[in-house]
Amino acid sequence: MTTVIQGKGLQKSFGEREILKDVSFDIRQGEKIGLVGWNGAGKTTLVKILLNKIEPDKGSVTMWPPDLSLGYLPQSTDYSLSIDFELSEYGEKLMETSKLLGLQIERWDEEDLAHLSGGERLKLYLAKIWANAPEFLILDEPTNHLDMQGVNWLIEEVNDYAGASIIISHDRYF
Ligand SMILES: Nc1ncnc2c1ncn2[C@@H]1O[C@H](COP(=O)(O)OP(=O)(O)OP(=O)(O)O)[C@@H](O)[C@H]1O
Numbered sequence: 001m002t003t004v005i006q007g008k009g010l011q012k013s014f015g016e017r018e019i020l021k022d023v024s025f026d027i028r029q030g031e032k033i034g035l036v037g038w039n040g041a042g043k044t045t046l047v048k049i050l051l052n053k054i055e056p057d058k059g060s061v062t063m064w065p066p067d068l069s070l071g072y073l074p075q076s077t078d079y080s081l082s083i084d085f086e087l088s089e090y091g092e093k094l095m096e097t098s099k100l101l102g103l104q105i106e107r108w109d110e111e112d113l114a115h116l117s118g119g120e121r122l123k124l125y126l127a128k129i130w131a132n133a134p135e136f137l138i139l140d141e142p143t144n145h146l147d148m149q150g151v152n153w154l155i156e157e158v159n160d161y162a163g164a165s166i167i168i169s170h171d172r173y174f
């Protein structure tokens with residue numbers, strides 16, 4: 001199978017603390033990867049390096065194709081999952097997925113969106129990622145705020161998803 005993302009000799013320290021030490025891997029087309037580890041082990045740091053949001057101290061990340069489209073759900077503790085995208089851009093598909101996730105929104109004006117709960121925001125964010133149909137998925141703790149309906153939706157979708165994915169989770173059921 002062809003490799004879609006390769007990490008080579010990745011190293012990252014924050015101050016004196018070495019977080020990643022000589023991390024190398026190949027992710028092949030269609031592979032589903034569960035990334036597990038203690039709090040603070042460096043999981044989020046590693047995916048941010050893949051996303052080019054953090055520069056490694058050493059090593060490199062290569063993607064095939066170089067413009068591989070990535071769907072990224074950030075960890076909710078990272079920021080409050082603000083709805084920082086234009087909903088109208090995604091239209092019908094976004095509505096459809098939201099509905100499947102059990103998110104019923106009648107109007108999409110700023111006032112309503114400002115008051116969405118954490119779980120509702122997460123659902124909207126997932127719906128946006130699915131509307132984009134990315135070639136590669138990176139989900140950082142997707143189930144933390146999800147109810148049973150949301151978790152079951154995600155399990156089925158990830159099972160059916162043809163692309164490769166990295167999913168960080170502490171949720172053993174998931
Ligand atoms: N920008 C930063 N500056 C300094 N230290 C950082 C920075 N980002 C992360 N760290 C530290 O690096 C370590 C790894 O953080 P990271 O967020 O990658 O952990 P994690 O494995 O995702 O943990 P969790 O399961 O709690 O989400 C932590 O000890 C964290 O405090």
Ligand SMILES: [Mg+2]
Pocket residue numbers: 043044045075140
């Ligand atoms: Mg993390």
